[in-house]
Amino acid sequence: MNTLIFRTVAPLLTAVMLVFSVFVLLRGHNEPGGGFIGGLIAASALAIYGMAMGEEAARRALRVHPVSIAGFGLALAALAGMLSIAFDLPFLTGLWATLPMGDAEVTLSTPMVFDIGVYLVVFGTISAIALALEADEEGD
Template structure:
């Protein structure tokens, strides 16, 4: 399904879906959403781009190998859990800090680090599967 219209629209649709996936990721620990759903949306965007423009274009766009993204996400999620042990609270407890940057108080948490890790794991794993299926389909 490599029509001219689909190839023309796919980059815009992909960028819009990735932007929406980041929105879902960032609002996830307060409302419905989070790393898993955001990662599925981003992986779907990569799959759409791969169908329209080919696997080589997707691999150039994401820069890193999908399984490397997944491994780094797993590392981030693990670090988010281990941080609580160093703070003498139960494993995977949420830790919050409120730094003031340019006069604005910013709430940072280990929960967000965990969500970003899950996001990267899902994007990497599902993206790797989708790209593998797409490569196998072209043969």
């Protein structure tokens, strides 16, 4: 499926899906969503881009090997879990910190860092699989 319409719409669709995946990631604490489904949406966006533009173009757009993204996400999720041990709390206990930023305050939490790690693991793993399948299909 390499039509002109698909090649024209795919970059726009990819951008919209990536923004939506971040929205789903960030809303996942209070409502349905989170790192897993956000990562799946982001990987689907890259797969659509790869189908339209080719596997090599998708790899160039990604700039980093997908397995490296998954590895970084795994390290981030583990760090979020182990941070509670430094405060003599059980593993994966949620911690919150409030940072003043001008007139506003930004609240950071280890559950959010864990969700971002899950997002990166899912995105990296599914993207690696999708790009490998696309490369195999182009080779046939």
